[in-house]
Amino acid sequence: MTTHAPDTANFSVVRLPDRQPDGKFLPGTGGGRAKGSRNIVSAAAIAAIKSMSDTAIHQLREKLNKGDWDAIVFVLNRILPKGRAIELDAIDATTIASSLASGEVTPEEGAAITATIAKLNEIGELEQLRSRIAELERIAADETSRTA
Structure with missing residues (x-):
């Protein structure tokens, strides 16, 4: 069984717009999220917390006061820093x-x-x-x- 090298004469180089030949973004042409912008997930989490009704917050507070460990873990996982x-x-x-x-x-x-x-x-x-x-x-x- 013999293998042949691909015929490179039929290939063309595709360059993406706003990119350097090595694939890096050109200066000032995006290439990611803007500095200071929020992560979509964290923005969604904040929106969900803000949309919680007073009843849901009151229920969570009652569970915490009763010593419900699942509720305590839930809150601590969201409040405490990682690590x-x-x-x-x-x-x-x-x-x-x-x-x-x-x-x-x-x-x-x-x-x-x-x-x-x-x-x-x-x-x-x-x-x-x-x-x-x-x-x-x-x-x-x-x-x-x-x-x-």
Whole structure:
């Protein structure tokens, strides 16, 4: 059985409008949802909540007050942010590594924790540098005023 290469003489290149030759959108020609626009699903959910009657909200409140776990889970799933709060005894590499190894923290959570710690350290270092620069400027100003 032999295979033949396709005859490329019969093919033509199709370019989509508003696209570069590599397929990317041209600058300023759309290519997605406008910044700040809402997701269709979230807009529909907000509209559904707004259209709920006072009776439905009152019934949900009664279920919550009675301790109906399904109603509580329903509300919390919509109110609380995705993910979970993580409590660690310390914020150091050993604690994070042991939490990862024991399964208390998922790899994604560990990555998020380490990225957050790195950013916080950068912010702290910047604040230290700013205060040191301000101190040096104050010293330079004092020296300048003494020599003048």
